[in-house]
Structures are given as C-alpha cells and as structure tokens.
Amino acid sequence: MARPSLGNFGRSEWAILGAPCTVIKLLADDVIKGLAPDYKGAYADTTHTDDMILPPGRLNAGAVLEYTDQLQYSQLSYAAPLSPFQLRQHFSQADFVLVNGNHQQAKAQVLVLDENKKASLQKRAANLTNVELILVSDNTNEVFDFVQDAVLNWRDIPMLKVDDLQGIITFFKGKLIQNQPKLNGLVLAGGKSQRMGFDKTAVKWHGKEQRYHVADMLRGFCSNVYISCRAEQQDEVHTGYAVLPDTFTDLGPYGAILSAFRSEPDSAWLVVATDLPLLDETTIQHLIALRNPAAIATAYTSTFDGLPEPLITIWEPKSYPQLLAFLAQGYSCPRKVLINSDTSLIPPANPDALTNVNTPDEHDRIKLLLHQKIASHD
Structure with a gap:
C-alpha cells in the first residue's frame, strides 16, 4: 500500500523558526491571508505553559471532548494529546500548514536570521533538515556560521528580507503551484450492467469499445490513464491499456475511486464513467480548466436536480481521507461525499454530454441520436 507523502501535519508544511513567536504568528497571519483567495491555510503552534492553568470548559470536569458552535467558527477541545495520525x-483539508518552529517541527523550514534569537536558533540547528527559504531581519547582515554548517546548500536557497511580504507570499504560491498534484485518469468499467442486460463498457458508440474510447480521450489530458475493473475482468482489457483492479471490492464506483487513491495517494484522479456516450473532449477540457485543487473535488452540477454529477469528477488527494471517513460510517455513495464536503461545482458547458445510459430504451434513444448527428454532418 502506497503511503501519502505527508509530514507531521500535511503534504505542504513549513516550520518558521529563528524569530520571536509573535513575529512568527504575524507572518503566518499575513501569508495565510495573502494566499486565502486560492489556497486553504492552516497554522500549528504550542501555547506557553503560563497561558492556561486549567483545561477549558467541560474538559476540567472530566469530558474527553467538547464541541462548541461559536457561530463564526467551530471549536473542538480534546482532553488527551492528539497523535500524529489524528x-x-x-x-487533511488544508493546502498548506505553517508551523511555529520554535515549538513544532515540519518537513520543510523557513529560517529567520535574527540576531536577537541567534542563541535560541543555535539550539535548534538539528531541526534545519530541509530549509527552503531564508528571511533576514534588519539587525542581521550575514548567515550565521552554525547555519552554514547545518545547511550546506544555504547559498542556493532563496533569501528575502523578513518584511518583504509580497516576496514571501510569492515564494509560497510558487511552491504550492509546483506541488499541485498531477492528474490521472480513471475509466470506470467494473460495473455489472445489470439494468442494461449486456456489458455497456463494450458498446461501440464511436467505432471502438466505450471503455477504450473514453481512455483515449483522457490520454490527452492526464499523466496516466487506467481502466478500472473488477479483479476477474483484468484479462478482458486490451494490453494497450493500463488496468487498475478494485482492491476495495463490492463498493461499485466508490471502491474504484478508493482503489485508485490506494495505488497513488498523492495524485488527483479524473474519474469518468463509461456510460456517457455523448461525452466529448470539450467537456473534459472545461472541467480541467476550472479545476480547483483547494476543494476536495471539482464536479459538474446535474441539469436534473442541481446536485453534483459523480460520473465525471476530479477528486483531489485531500478527498482520500474524506472518502475513507464516510466509508467508516457506512456510506459508499460518491455523490453523498460531494454533497457533504467542500466541493467546487461548475455548470456543464454542454449538458447533453453528461447524459448516461443504463437501460436498453436509453441505449436505443442515444443510438438514434448519434446516427442523426452523423447524418447531419454528412
């Protein structure tokens, strides 16, 4: 099983260290605010021991957890320490996490050179494992000797003034763009076609079996494309197409999506069903152009009920733990996850392209429609 490339808190996380805690908090405020239009930021810190004497609220009475709806925000207070897994x-829903490096560690660091915190920083030199940005305070003119010893590539690291807020925000935005998950394609072809009465993935709407037609369309937009199927169907797929068998079985499309994330948890997945005979490249391109990596998924709204259309959706890596959490509560409906999560919804450019076929009557109607279109072009 592949593990996501997570740090202590998330995929993209930076510990800011070498400055007073107040400076770190204010810098985090400014960066989170500057990136807020496009990215969801989070912050991690440790309170000083003299800030609080007793646990808040009912925790002091022995409660293990207290939830408070603060109207403007929600608050969860835990009695026990949270493990790294929790x-x-x-x-998991944050696009980036900033950490007070004076108290917590992260897989990457932003180093502040401040003469007043030089001795404190020297004690944490061992934490400088992956410095990606150096910020210089007005009272400092050089990179400290112990930093040069701990960070051998310090000359290659971007260096900015600590008050160059726009430059700092630009740095983080560039990193987040660079770290945007690649997009894979997943063709859902593992259904049993019980309502249709025959394998609808093998229908040749466009001169070739539909599963291959969809896979070929996705190849122009995705890094890798896989045909999702049940384990016993693998040998039925042409050798020219990559296969991704279900490892979460008997869950339909939900199991296929989870199986894809289990295989590549750091990739985003454009999941497309095979029963969309009118689907075209323009519809796929439109969805990708409006992809919102800050959401858990980007989906079209259904023209019938206005709800998310799960048959063609881009699922971001942050949706993986969300999908597992729903499954743990007994739910295995992709649409239910989209409805109850932070999903980016867009209207379809061509509503007809989302028409799905599940019955012989629908098959005959779409077949006639396609023949009419071909005749009109001729």
Missing part, C-alpha cells in the same frame, strides 16, 4: 486527519 493531526494529519484534522489537517
């Missing part, structure tokens, strides 16, 4: 779950 922290990653809580931070």
